[in-house]
Each structure stands twice: as C-alpha cells, then as structure tokens.
Amino acid sequence: MGFVYIVLHLILLLLLAPLVEGTIRKTKAFWQNREGPGLLQPYYNLIKYLKKDSVISDNASWLYWSAPYLTFASIAAAALLIPSVSPDMTISFAGDIILLCYLFAFARFYMALAGLDTGSAFGGMGSSREMFISAMVEPVMFLALFSIALKVNSTDLSVIAGATASIGLGLMNPSHILAMIAMFIVSLAETGRIPIDNPDTHLELTMVHEGMLLEYSGKPLALMQYSAMLKQMLILTLLGNVFLPWGGLPSIDYIGLLSGSLIYIVKIFILALITATVEIANNKLRIFRVPGLLMTAFFLAGLAVVVQLLLKG
C-alpha cells in the first residue's frame, strides 16, 4: 500500500509543478498590469516541446543529451524524499535532508556540464554563475535545515515534517522565523528568481539558468524545464511543510488525505503568490551583489541556530 501512496505523491507533485509555475507567471503579469498567458500555459509549452524535433550542437557529446534525463531523475528522486500531503508518503528510509541537498547538487552538476558542452560562451557563463550562486546558497540551506533538525533531533524529512506539524503554532519561535526567512531567500536563489536570476530572459547579462539551457530544444528542453518547475515545487513544499506547519499533515485515511491535499495545495499556491510578489517588487541584483544578499541569509540562518541552541538550553 505504501508504495502506491509514494507513487501518488510523486504524481501529485509532477502534475502540480507546471501549474505553480503558471500561477507565478500569472501573478507577475497581474502585478505588471498585463493579461499574461493562462495558468495552464506551462503545460502547453511542455507538451509542445516534447513533440518538437530537437537540434543538437555538433560539439555536444553524450553528456549533453543524457543530462536532461539525469537532471530530471535526480529532481524526481528528491521529490520522493519531501513529504507533501502526509509525512508517510515518502521513501524516508532512503535518505534525509542531506541527501536532498545533494540530489539537487547532482542535478546542478549535470546542468552545468551540459551548459559547457556546446562550447557556447553563454553556456559557460551560465554554468559558472550557477555554480557560483549555488555555492553561496549551500551553507545557508544547510544551516537553515539544521536549525530545524536541531529542534527535532532528526534529519529525516518525514520526522521533521511530522514533528513540526504536531507542534503547530508553538513552532513559531524566533529561531524558526529567522530560519524561514533565510530559507525563503534560498528558495529565490534555488529556483532562479529575481533578484538573483531572471527566469524570463535570455539576456546575456542576467541569465544564469537559462544560459545553460540555451542550446536545448525539443524533448531535452522540455525535460530541463520540467525539472526546473519540479524543483521549484519541491522547494516551495519544503518551505510549506517544514517551515509553515499550520493545518498539519494528517494521517493516511481518505478524509485525512483529502484535507491534507487541500491544505497542502493552498499553502503551495499562497507561497507561489508570495514568491511572485517578492520577485516583482525587486530588481535583479548584479551578480557580485548576490553574495551580500546570501550572506544576510547566512547570518539569519546562523542566528536561527544560535537562538535554537539557547532555547533548547
């Protein structure tokens, strides 16, 4: 039975991911006083890309065409670790938050290599910046996650999610809030949002993620973009279920599942709205200003740990 739930969980995430992306775009368009494409546009895009023939650079090697699959697989594997509707719907025996971070790293590694593979300067630039930013992000993410792990004495995501859910509002101590803010900044960086990256342009000066994907087309592009959406979804889930426990994660029965799903989906979409709003309210930073921002996040996360330690005594 457990296996079915896990598959269900994965399918839920996979299905919702483009919709979240669509929501964010729509929200941004709203703030920009534009009509914007429909909420379902990302689905159409993906299907379209999947059906198109692809053009591959003559310089590219096997690594180039294998990268999208590996990226997708690793992000999807990460998806299996993050509890969405219920803490029990994960393969928690297989790994914890550390594995999660490293699965993201896996995806990034391949994306960056793929960016370099075609020989285009844009790809190289994208890879370089991606690795640069992710390196700055990593310690923040670990600290933020560790401050939570410290609270519940476990690095297992389902345990963390379960525990935070059962604590409920009592969770909202200063440490937690600090960690949450830090994690939010991390989520902006990890999902390639303004002020760190601009997902909407191919402009040389601003692109990071898109730079690496510049040469992709057809099916590989679809997979790459889908992976990105899924990753965004995962990060939001992480934020929602680990840092925002309201509503709780009910046990596995039909009503529980239903209510759980509902609460989960609402949380994710609220977070998506917030993300879009923050994005629209900010300017893209110069790349060398990014470390400053992340440094702030790092201090917040560090502070979260300190406070947590003091609270724990």
Place this chain on the structure above:
Amino acid sequence: MSTGNMYSQLIDVLSFVTLAITFSVICSRRLRNVFILLSLQAILLSGITGLVAFVSNIKHIYFAAAITLFVKGFLVPAVLLYTLRKISVINRVESFFSTRLNIVIAIILMIISFYVTEPDLLSQNPLARNSLPIAISLVLLGLFIMISRKKALMQVVGIITMENGLYLMTVSTTYGMPLLVELGMFFDLLVGVIIMGILAYRINKTFDTINTAKLNNLKG
C-alpha cells in the same frame, strides 16, 4: 723564615718581574725594544730555572737554564733583530687597539688569571705558589699580543711569550717534563719553525708580501 720559603719568595718576585716585562712588551711602541725585552725575559727565566735547579738539586735543570739563556735570551732576539733590519719594516708596533686599551685588557687578563687559580691551587708546592697564575697570564697575554698586533713578527713574539709561560710553568711546578716529551717538544718546535719558514717563503713568493693582514681571501 726557612730557606725554602725565602727561595720561593725569590722565585715569586722573579716571576712577577717576568710578567712585568710582558706588560712592558705590550706597552712598547718600538719593535726593537720589544725584542730586547724578550731577551730580558728569557734571561730572567733562565735565572729562575737556575734557582729551581739549585733548590731541587736536579742536574739537568741547569742544562735547561743554559739552553734557555742561549736560545731564547740571545739567539731568538738576535734573529728577530736581524730580520727586522733585513726586511726594513718600519720600526713600529702597530696595534688594533690604543695603548691604553691594551693595558686595560692586559690588566683584566691578569686579574682573570689570578681569579681562576684562587684559592691557592698549588698550595702543596712551595716553589710555585704564584707561578701558575703568572704562567696563565703569560699564555693569555701572549695570545693577546698575537691578536692585537698587525705585524707578523709580533705574532712570533706572542708565540714566544706563550712558550715562556709554559716554560715557567713546567720549571717551577714539575721541574720539567719527562725526557721523551721534552725531546718531542723540541723536535716539534724545530720542524714547526722549518715548516713555517717554508710556508713564509712560499707566501712571500706568491703574494709578494709577508704581511699576514693581507691573508684574508678565504671567507665564508
């Protein structure tokens, strides 16, 4: 006052005079005077030797006294004076230090010599109460002369002064060394002089000078 005591006092006095002569060597500014003083010192030493021979009644010490008188009292100064005239160096003792400093150092050295032998190291030997510190003084002063004077001839003077110190020591404390050692020492002295002579000759030929201050190419 026993006779032994009287003799020992006499030897003491003579030893002090020997030391005083070395002091005057240090003060002198003329090479010629230095050599004459050396001769005087040797004559004194010979006198001491004779006295020791008389007191101890050992015959071969008389022989030593005679040899000293002849070799150190006349032969060596004569040779030195001859050399001085022959190589016609300016008849001045050149020192690295001022005369006053020289004397101060010499006095300090003497004090040190007495200091290190106090209290009476040789108390069992009535003849040589003070000869040990005086001998050490002479050795130190001889080396000091070698160090402080620029002329090669003065280095020889230094060596001779040291020798005199040793001699004073052997004579007054142990009535000379065993015969075999004495012979060996004489042999060494002889060969040493020859070898130094050969080297000096070669150096003179190669460097066109015998000034030791110029021999400082090997450094580091």
Place this chain on the structure above:
Amino acid sequence: MIISENLFYASILTIFTGGLLSCLLSRNFKVSTFIAHIASFAGSLFMLALAVIVLREGDNLAISLFKVTPWASLNILVDSISAFFLLVISLSVLSVSIYSLGYLKEYQSKKAAFLGAVFNLFVLAMYLVVTVDNVFGFLLVWEIMSVVSYFLVITNHREERVRRAGFIYIVMTHLGTVFIFVLFFILYRHTGSLNFSDFQSVGPNLAKNVQNVIFIFSLIGFGTKAGIMPLHIWLPKAHPVAPSHVSALMSGVMIKTAIYGLIRVLFDFLAVSYTWWGITILLIGTFTAFVGIVYALVERDLKKLLAYSSVENIGIILASLGITIILKRYGYGEYAAIALTAGMFHLLNHSIFKNLLFMGAGAVLYATHTKNIDLMGGLIKRMPWTALFFLIGAMSISALPPFNGFISEWLLLQSLLVLGISVPLTSLKLVAFLVAAVLAFSGALVAAAFVKAFGLTFLAVPRSQQAAEAKEVPASMLAGMGISACFCLVLGVLPYLGFKVLSPVTFKITGYSMSTQRGLTDIFMTGARTGLGGITPLAVMGFLVILIFAALILARVLGGKTKTRISETWTCGETLSPEMEYTSTGFSHPFEVVFKTILMPHRVKENSFIVAPYFGGIIKFKSNIKPGFETYLYKPLMDLFLRSSNQVRKIQSGSIHTYLSYIFVTLVILLIFAK
C-alpha cells in the same frame, strides 16, 4: 597467523624483487617496467589479503624483522588500524600499478626502469610505515618514504620548476619529521621503550604539559606530511610535477600515512586526554578544507587543482578526527564511532577517487602533453573512456550520490549534527554548526571546481592543437582507472562493505562501531544510520535508475517520436571558434572576486591601440593568484633566516687575528665560568 605472516613476507619480497629486477633489466625498459608493476600489483594483492584477514579475524600479526643495534630495530605489528591502512594503500596500488604499465610509455628510456624500481620502493615504504611497530623502524621507513617519493617527484629534473618543487617538498617533509622524532623521543623518555606496543594508552600516565607537547608536535609533524594549512605549501607544488601515477599514490595514499601517524599517536598512545585537541584539529581541518578548495577552484593547472583538492580532503578527514576526539572526550563513544567512521571512510574514498582523478589527469597529460586546462577541451569525444572515468571521479569527489564520496560527506555532516546536538557546551555546539556550514560551503565549491575541471577539460571544442589531436590512452591505463571507478560506485552503493572493514578500527579506538551485524539485508539495505537519520544508497541508486527510465518513457509517451538534427552551436551568427569558449579563468572569475582576500588576485590588462581608442589592437591580459602563505608567511621567515645567516657568516672574516681572538675569548670565558 602463519598465513598472514607468509602473506606479509610474500608481499614485501615480491615488491622488492620486482624493483630489483627492474633495475637489473633496465636495458629493456618494457620488460623491466612490466616486471616492476606486476610485482607491485601482486604484492598488493597479498597485502590486501593480509589486511582482510587481520580485519576479519582480529588476530594481530607481529613479526620481528631485524635489529641494527640495541636501540635500533625493526618490528612489525599489524593490528586493525594498520590493517585498515594496508587495505587503503593496497587498493590504490592495485589500480595504479596496472595504470602505470601503460603510462610509463611516456618515459621510454632507461629512466622508466629506474622509475619502476623506485616506485616499488615507494610502495614498499608505505606498506612498512603503517605496519612498523617501533620508533626506529617507523622513522626509518618514514624518511625512506619521503626520500624515495622525492626522487619520484623530480623525475623530470631537467626542468628548474620540478627541482624547486622537489626541494620544497623534501625540506618541508624533513622539517616536519623533526617534530615526529622529538615526540617519539619524549615518549621514549617516559616509557623507557622504543616499541609502539609499550606506548599504548600511556597518555594518562604523562604530565599534562608533556601530553600537550606531544599533541602539538604530532600535529605539526604529521600535519606537514598530510598537508594541513599552512604547512601545505609543498603539496600543490610537488604533486603536479611528479609523474601522474606517482602523484596518484602521493595524493591518494602517501599523505594518508600522516593521518595514520596522527591516529596512532593521539588515539593509540595518548588515548586523547583533552578536549581542546579535538577542537584544534576540527578548526584546523575546517580551515584547511575551505582554503584548500578555494585555491583549487581558481587553479588552471589540472594536476595542481587536484593537489589543492587533496589539501581540502585532508582537512575534511582531520575535521572528522577532531569531532571524534571531542565526542569521545564527552563520553559519547557511539557518536564518536560515527565521526571516526566518517573520517576513515572518507580517507578510503579519497584515496580511491583521488587516484582515479590523478590517473585521469595523467591520461590527459599522456594524450595532450599539457596540464593547462585552458589548452584542453573536447576530449570526451577523443577519449571517451577516460572522460567517463574522470567524470565518475569528479562526481565522487563532489559527493554526489550514488558514489562513495557522498556517503562520507553525509556521515561527516551527520556527525557534526550529532556533535551540535549532544555536547553540553553551547559554544561548542555553535562551532559544530558553523563548521557544518563551512564544510557545506566547501562541498559546493568542490562541485564547482570539478565542474570546471571536467567541463573545460573534456567538453566543448578543443582549445589547442594538442587537444584536437589527442587519442585514447592504452588499455592498461583505462583498466587502472576502471578499477578505481568501480570501487567508487561499489562503495557508494554498498557502503556497508566499507563500514564492515572499518568496524574493527572504530571499535578499537572508540569502543563502538557503526554496524556489527552481518547478513545480506545489511549489505544491501543498510547504508548508514545514525541516531538522527539514515540513507540507503542502493535504494537511491535504484530510484535514480527507475526515474531515468521513467523520464525516457514519459518523454516518449507524451511527445511521441521525434527526430534529432545536428547543427552548429548558436553564437549570435558567428562560427564557433575555441576562443569564444569560456576559459578556466573565466569560469572561476566570480570566485576569484569573492575570495579576493584569500587569493589576492592580480590582473593586468594592457591595450595597445592601432589607430584610436575605438579601434582595438592587441589586448594583453595577465592574471595570477598571489600565494598568500608563501608571500606573507614563508618568504619573510626565509628572508629573515637567510639574512641572519649571512650576518653570522661574517664571523669567518678571513683574518687570522679575528680567528685567534675567538680562541682567546672562548678560553677566557671558560676560565671564568668554570671556576
């Protein structure tokens, strides 16, 4: 006991005879190198068997080899710690020996034969270093190991740079050895014995200061060899200039012998008495790891990059040793076992993937005759196997699942968390979390460095003629790399194998071990589990594979069959030329800017205009990294030393008067003082 003793002798004799024969047959370099490396291969197999037997049975092997004088003898004792290190070394030597068979064709001369012989001697010395059981023997083989590796380093001694690197290496390592000498002699003074067995757990009987001195000296002495900052300066110089199979062994295993020494002294002899030792080691390790990888990141020389990365990994291993000490001091033996497992497993892993990477670098060097990343590119098509193996190495070192590096990284972070949760001091907890953050940061930088190393070396268009003409290396070299790559994967997926090997070691040191049960489920399903969480690498691997297929199927089902067209890379309409590609310098530029306090980069741009400012002519661009430790630590010290030496030299002025006055003054002083 008999079997293991025979195995030991067989191994030593095989390796030695191989070296000797190789020397004797130096006229025919093919035969002689073959003999040398087959011998080291066979010898290592014996050693591996020996190690496994000792680890399984728990029987120590003790041999008294010979006695030079009453105080100088050579005894062997293989206990679990030694056996583990034997295992590490022999695994590395196995693959490197095979690799060398092909690699030595680079040195087609008489030199190759001697290289083979010296290589065998080096291997032999390493085996002995970790098994010798007394002070004289240890120092003997330790110094032999240094000297022999020096000769290996300066194989290309016609280049000034190589000679310099070799010199710095041997001097640093020798100065470090002085500290080792001292600490052993101090132990001798307090135990009256020169045997390691008599030093065991002697720590608590010693005075506090003595223990602390021994600790500091062992840290400096072994730290020099291990390459901790700031004593590491020889490492990024010596490892790159050595022939690659030698760098593989030096970086992969030789520097680990220093860790062996540290473990022996701190745990086995002193039985760690003070917490501050642990904190010191932890902080030094973290610092080393971080600064090491920052230097690696901006390096253009592939082998130098790898060397700096070794510095980083040594830092990680040291950090875990520090955690072990702290946890042990606070009485958390079980947790200490986790930390120690993390460190030792990382040691094993690093030896494997660093071997692999150096062999890969060697293969690239073999094919392109350059170590400069900026002159490579596009090798993945010309050398597909090398590229694959190098990629596996790069992924392992970047701690990506499902390779072995991830397991040890995971354990390390877990043990830091455990430290942060368990110790009673808040300040110490904070340190733990900070260290975790710094190590996570370094981990990300490692990934960046190896994206650069792999990406710029193997991907895109060749940037030089040599790279364009490169050909795949001989099969023996590939086989060597392949073995290591397999180890990477196997240990990554089935880390239980590693834990099993390690459990006697951790048990001996901490009284606990990570996993002690046997059985198939353990091997396949128990990855690693601490009090805080667990991973099952095999499951992760499985899910990854399933999901890859899922992705393939998904794309096919949803998108239908599509075609793929090959075309040029889009470069805004121009034709792609190698000059347009991102270079190593470009790739690491953002890091250079951010870490400018550490790296002190220096960039010069000279424009020479042909007509006017708007019509560019030649632009010259120079950029280099200032070696901070050398400029601000070693050079001033060196200058001071040389200057004062030069002052002292003035006493030999050449003047005979001065010389006599020395005698005079000495005499007077003695006369006065001796009274």
Place this chain on the structure above:
Amino acid sequence: MLPAILLIIPIITASLFLFINKRLHSAINLLGSLAAMVTGLYLSVSVFVNGPVSFASGIFYIDILSAFIIVIVSIISFISTLYSLNYMKVEVMHGSIEAGKMKWYYFLLHLFTSTMLLVTIVNNLGVMWVAIEATTLASALLVGFYNKEASLEAAWKYVIICTVGITFALFGIILAYYSSVSVLGQSSNALNWVALQEIAGKLNPRLIKLSFIFILIGFGTKAGLAPMHTWLPDAHSQAPSPVSALLSGVLLNTTLYAILRFHIIANKSVGNGFSSNLLMIFGLISIAIAVPFIILQYDFKRMLAYSSVEHIGIVTFAVGLGGEMGLFGALLHLFNHAMAKSLMFMVAGNITQKYKTKKMARIKGVLEAIPYTGTMLMIGVLAITGMPPFSIFTSEFIIANAGFSQGKIIAGMLFLGLLALIFTGMFYHAAKMAFGEKPLKIQSGETSVTNLAAMTVPLAFILTMGLYVPPYFREVLDQIVLLLRG
C-alpha cells in the same frame, strides 16, 4: 712488535719515495698503504680478540679504543692513497701540480698517516701531544700543496692557529702532569693515560678542571670544534681531495680521540658532569655554527668542511651526553662519519676535476655528466645529512635518543632542529649539482676506475651499516663503551 711495525711501514714507504724512480710511485704507494692497512687491521683485530697490547716499556699502549681508531685510520688512509693515484695524475695533467713534486706528495701523505697512527698507539699523553702536533706539521705542507695563493693562505692559518691551540693543550697536559706527579711522584708514567685513569679519583679536581679547559680548547682547535674551527674550512677545502678526505675523515677523529681520553679522566676526577656539559655545549655550538655556512655556501669542498665541523660537533655532543647510548652512538658516528665524509670528498674530487671548479653555482647535471659519481653524490649527501637507510641515520638516531632519554629535551630538540637545517642546506646544493642538464662543454664519462674503486669501499659501509651493524662490530663498540664508562 706489531705496533712498531705499523708505525714504521708508512715511514719506510714515505722515505722510499725520496729515492725511487717515478714509475714505481704507484706500486710503492699501493703496496705501502696496503701493507699498513693490513697490519693495522690485523693489530686491531688481535686487540679486539686478545685485549690491550703494551709495548716498549709502556710507551705504546693499544687498547680497544685505540684499535678502533686504528681501524678507521688505516682504512681511510688506504682509500685515500688509492684515490690519489689517478687523482694526482689528472692534477699533474691539468698542470695544477708539477710532475716533479709528486714524490713529495707521496712522502708527506705517508708520513701524515704514520703520525696519525702514532697518536692512537701511544700511552703517554705528552707523546700524544707531540704526535698531534706532528700531524699538523705533516699535513700543513699537504694543505698548501697546490702552492696557489688560497692554499698557501689556508696552510698558514692552519699552522698558526693549530699551533696556538696546541700550545694550550700542552699547558693543560702540564697541569695534568703536575697533579699526577703530586700523586704518583716523579715517574715517567705519570703521564700515561692508563695510570692517570687509575688514579683519576685522587687527582686535584680543580687542577684537572683547569687542565681540561686548556686541553679542550687546545685539542678542540685541532679537532675543529667551534668557535676554534676557523682554520678548518680553509684547510680542508684547499687541500687536494684525497688529503681532504684524510683530514676530515681521520685527522679530526684522532684529535677527538685525545679529547675523549682526557674527558674520561676529567669526568672521574671532577665529576659533576663538568666535562660532559662542556663537551655538549661545544658540540651544539659546532653544529649550530655550521648551519649558516652550509646554507649560504658557494664552494663545494668548503661545504663539506663545514659539515665536518658539524659532525665533530655531533660526536662531541654525544660523548658529552655519555651513558651507554650516548657513547655507543658517538663511536658509531665517528666511524660512519669517517666513511661518509671521505666518500664525499672523493666525490668532490671527481666533480671538481670534471668541471674544473669548486664553485657549486657552476656545477650542474652531474648525474648526466658522470652518472656513477652523481649517484654517489646523492647517496653521500643523503647519508651525511642523516637520511635513512644509510649509516649516519642510525647513529644520529641513537645520539638523539640518548639526549632525550637523559632528559636533555631542549638540547635534543636543538640537535635535531639544527641537523634538519643542515640537511636543508646540503641537500639544496647537492640537488642543484646533481640534477639538471649538464653544460655542453662537459663530456660525459667517469674519470677513472680506480677512483670509483676507492669510493666503493666507504660506499659499502654507508649502505650496509644503516641497516646492519655486524654483531662483532657491535660487540667491539660495547666493549669500548664499557671501557669509557670505567
């Protein structure tokens, strides 16, 4: 009779050179030195087996310690004469030396050997003094043999400084004689060291203290202890290489032997570690003083000379440390250093003849130019700086261990640290010479087989003694240690 024969053989050989035809030089040289070596070794072995030999009414006395030194003297002398054959021939060919002077060279060389042997076999400390002075005189002309400015300067300094030093030593001996006479009365064996050792407890300690200071300064000058070593680098570097090998490898040892003898007496008489401490201090100073000179050296042979200062310092330090371990280490080191240093000087000889310079900056690629010599250069340098598995490592290990085991932690650390610095310096220069490309004008190829043959002897000792000290050798050393500890 044997001691007398041992003494006479080199003298006869030496005097033969004054009469015989030039063509016979090589043969006589070889035969003479071989005979001396065989006699010396035979004599030593018989002493090792049968105990001390006394001869000529107690003037000659060979105990196990003297026999040990005789072994070193006779082996190195033989090697040096063997090496001289071709080396001097080449020097004559190069025009550095007139062909007619060769007989004087051999004459002095053998005479020098005989004086060194004399030092070791006499019982009377006075005669020992005479013999030591004789070694100076015999070797002074050898030092200045090239008759160039530098060598003459070196010889002059050698003679003058050593003579001054030795005068001090004589003073010390007179003092000792005096104090001995006051116990034994006027007798000819009042200076015999056996007698002295027996009555050491009764001697006036203050006098002996004074006497030991003078003797230490005096013989220390000759042995090359800092700061009285100043003549040593000049003399050892300017002499022809075979002579340098003798000077550094043997002569220093024989003088040190004299100090050792006196140390035993002083130690018994004064007690309180007085002489031991002095020896340790002088030993450490000698090691320390060598550091800057070795590191900033320009001349190959000077570097080796400073290394001799260092090693004499090591032995002195070890003797000062005393105890079973210290003395054992000292003796082993004495032997090892003699071998290693003579090898190094021969290597230097080969290299300087090939490159026609002693300036290290001009020597490059020795391994390519003269591969065997180059290999020996590397081995020699590693050996002399105390790297395993060569012999000096073992002795230095024992010495350092002795230091620490006696609680002299600071001294021990200084000792090890200074040695490491010296290693740095010597290895730097050696690596610069050995590696790299050889200059174009230098043709590769060894100078001669006899040179290499002479070098293999010390090489064999260096290679084996690090890992294997023959049991009988060890036993001899043990017995000497027993003798020295009284």
